[in-house]
Amino acid sequence: MQTDALDIADTSPQDWKYISEGGSTIVFSYVGPPNTLFDRTALRLRKGPVVAHSDPDKHQEPQLAEPSTLEDRQTSKNAPADPDEPDDPTIVFQRTVIEQLMPIEHLPRLQSVHVARAWLEELAERTEPLRPPQRRAKDTIDRGRRKAVLATDLVGGAGCAVEIKPKWGFLPKPTYLSEETRAIKTRTCRFCMHAHMKSTQGEDVALGYCPLDLYSGDATRVEKALRALWDVWIGTGGKVNNLKVFVEGKIIKPRADLTSLAPLTAQLFPTSANPDPAYPLDALRSAFINTLLPLLLHTPVLHTLSTLQRTLDALDIEGLAALWARMYPTIPLGTGPAAHDPDMAEWARFVSARAARGNQSSDVVPETQEELHYRVAAYLLGASFKDCSIILRMPPRAAADAGVGEKGTVTVIDLDVKGVDRLPKWAALDREIVDAYRGVVPRECVDAHYGGGGGAVPLA
Ligand SMILES: [Zn+2]
Incomplete structure (x- = not known):
C-alpha cells in the first residue's frame, strides 16, 4: 500500500463534472461540497479503446481492447485489481523528468488518488452522454485502473x-x-x-x-x-x-x-x-x-x-x-x-x-x-x-x-x-x-x- 495516495471514494461520482478529454485521458472538475482535499482539483482518468461490437443490439458496456500506449502497457501490467498499482506514469514522469526542465511554479500540482471499479463505472455511466460522439465511438474510461491523477484545477473556480x-x-x-x-x-x-x-x-x-x-x-x-x-x-x-x-x-x-x-x-x-x-x-x-x-x-x-x-x-x-x-x-x-x-x-x-x-x-x-x-x-x-x-x-x-x-x-x-x-x-x-x-x-x-x-x- 502506498499511504500517500488519496481515495476518490471519499467523494461521490456526482461531485465530478466532465470538463474535457484528449487522446488518452478524460478530465473532471470537483464541484461537490467543500472538501479541503478535493476543492479546486481536477481528476484525470485514463481512457482505453472500445472494442467494436459485432452485434450492436448486444451492446452493454464498452469493453477495452489491449492497451496500446506506453503508459497503458506500464500501468496495466498489474491490472485488473492490484491495490499496489504504481502511480500513474504522468506523476512519476513529472517528478523525475519534467520538474528538472520546467520550473515547478509553471507546473500543476499532481497527486495520486485511489479509484475503484464500481465508482468509475458510475462516473462513466453519467459521463457517456456528455462526450462528443466521435470520442465515444473510439474510447471510454478505463475501469481497470486502481489509481488516477488528481491535479490542480486550472480552469474551474x-x-x-x-x-x-x-x-x-x-x-x-x-x-x-x-x-x-x-x-x-x-x-x-x-x-x-x-x-x-x-x-x-x-x-x-x-x-x-x-x-x-x-x-x-x-x-x-x-x-x-x-x-x-x-x-x-x-x-x-x-x-x-x-x-x-x-x-x-x-x-x-x-x-x-x-x-x-x-x-x-x-x-x-x-x-x-x-x-x-x-x-x-x-x-x-x-x-x-x-x-x-x-x-x-x-x-x-x-x-x-x-x-x-x-x-x-x-x-x-x-x-x-x-x-x-x-x-x-x-x-x-x-x-x-x-x-x-x-x-x-x-x-x-x-x-x-x-x-x-x-x-x-x-x-x-x-x-x-x-x-x-x-x-x-x-x-x-x-x-x-x-x-x-x-x-x-x-x-x-x-x-x-x-x-x-x-x-x-x-x-x-x-x-x-x-x-x-x-x-x-x-x-x-x-x-x-x-x-x-x-x-x-x-x-x-x-x-x-x-x-x-x-x-x-x-x-x-
Ligand atoms: Zn509558421
Missing part, C-alpha cells in the same frame, strides 16, 4: 482561463536535413505546413496562426498570433483545439448569436463599460488580446518551451532516422529490440546526461548506440513539449476592478511521456507534410530565437 496549444516553436537547423527538404523546412514552420495539409484534406485548422509569432516575445507578433487564434476560434465555433476558453469552469463554445459569449464579455468588461454594441465582436477580441498579451510577454514559459523543443529535437526526425539507419541498417526506425521505451531509471540518467552536456555544440554527433539512445530519448521528450498546452489563468474580474494586485498565472499541462513506437509514424507524417507543401507558395515563418545558443535553456 471564479474567473476566466484560456488554454492554448502552442505547438512547434522553432525552425530546424539545416545541418541534418536532406537536400530534398532543406529549403522547405527551414523557411516554413512545421505547424504552418501541417495546417496547410490538413486544410487541403477538409479539416478545420488554425490557418493563419503561426506558433513562431506566439513564441517570438515581440508584442506585435504575439498579438498577431492571438488574433489568429481568436478568429479561428470564432470562425469554427471553438472546434479547433489550439484555443479553448473557460469561464468559471465552463468551456465557452462560440456561436453566431453572440449570447454564447456573454460569460466571457462579463469577465472582460467591467459592468460599467459594456462593449460597443455596434461592433461587439471586435471589441471583445481587443479586450481578449489586451488581457492575455501582458501575461504572455512576461512569462518565461514560452521561451523555455521553444528552447527545450529545439534542443531536444536538434537532429530533426530526418537526422535521427539517418543515425538509426547507420546503427541498425537492417532494422526499420523505432522497431526491433533496440526500440525500447526508457524506464524511469533511464529517464533519470538521461536528465543527468543532458545536464552534463550543458551548452556543448551538438553539431558533431558520435555514431554510437549510446548516442542513438540518448537522441531517441531526447526526441521523445521533445515531442511532449511540442504537444503540451499552456493554461493562462486570469484573476476574477472583481479582483481586477478592485485593484487587488492579483496577477495571472501560466501553467504547462499535458506533458505526457511518448512511446518509441511513434517514431516511424512521426517520420512518415513528416514526409507527408513536406511533400504536401511542395509547389505551394511558401509562407515565410520567422524564428525569433533561431541560432540563439543551442543548448542554453533559461531555467531557474
Whole structure:
C-alpha cells in the first residue's frame, strides 16, 4: 500500500463534472461540497479503446481492447485489481523528468488518488452522454485502473482561463536535413505546413496562426498570433483545439448569436463599460488580446518551451532516422529490440546526461548506440513539449476592478511521456507534410530565437 495516495471514494461520482478529454485521458472538475482535499482539483482518468461490437443490439458496456500506449502497457501490467498499482506514469514522469526542465511554479500540482471499479463505472455511466460522439465511438474510461491523477484545477473556480496549444516553436537547423527538404523546412514552420495539409484534406485548422509569432516575445507578433487564434476560434465555433476558453469552469463554445459569449464579455468588461454594441465582436477580441498579451510577454514559459523543443529535437526526425539507419541498417526506425521505451531509471540518467552536456555544440554527433539512445530519448521528450498546452489563468474580474494586485498565472499541462513506437509514424507524417507543401507558395515563418545558443535553456 502506498499511504500517500488519496481515495476518490471519499467523494461521490456526482461531485465530478466532465470538463474535457484528449487522446488518452478524460478530465473532471470537483464541484461537490467543500472538501479541503478535493476543492479546486481536477481528476484525470485514463481512457482505453472500445472494442467494436459485432452485434450492436448486444451492446452493454464498452469493453477495452489491449492497451496500446506506453503508459497503458506500464500501468496495466498489474491490472485488473492490484491495490499496489504504481502511480500513474504522468506523476512519476513529472517528478523525475519534467520538474528538472520546467520550473515547478509553471507546473500543476499532481497527486495520486485511489479509484475503484464500481465508482468509475458510475462516473462513466453519467459521463457517456456528455462526450462528443466521435470520442465515444473510439474510447471510454478505463475501469481497470486502481489509481488516477488528481491535479490542480486550472480552469474551474471564479474567473476566466484560456488554454492554448502552442505547438512547434522553432525552425530546424539545416545541418541534418536532406537536400530534398532543406529549403522547405527551414523557411516554413512545421505547424504552418501541417495546417496547410490538413486544410487541403477538409479539416478545420488554425490557418493563419503561426506558433513562431506566439513564441517570438515581440508584442506585435504575439498579438498577431492571438488574433489568429481568436478568429479561428470564432470562425469554427471553438472546434479547433489550439484555443479553448473557460469561464468559471465552463468551456465557452462560440456561436453566431453572440449570447454564447456573454460569460466571457462579463469577465472582460467591467459592468460599467459594456462593449460597443455596434461592433461587439471586435471589441471583445481587443479586450481578449489586451488581457492575455501582458501575461504572455512576461512569462518565461514560452521561451523555455521553444528552447527545450529545439534542443531536444536538434537532429530533426530526418537526422535521427539517418543515425538509426547507420546503427541498425537492417532494422526499420523505432522497431526491433533496440526500440525500447526508457524506464524511469533511464529517464533519470538521461536528465543527468543532458545536464552534463550543458551548452556543448551538438553539431558533431558520435555514431554510437549510446548516442542513438540518448537522441531517441531526447526526441521523445521533445515531442511532449511540442504537444503540451499552456493554461493562462486570469484573476476574477472583481479582483481586477478592485485593484487587488492579483496577477495571472501560466501553467504547462499535458506533458505526457511518448512511446518509441511513434517514431516511424512521426517520420512518415513528416514526409507527408513536406511533400504536401511542395509547389505551394511558401509562407515565410520567422524564428525569433533561431541560432540563439543551442543548448542554453533559461531555467531557474
Ligand atoms: Zn509558421
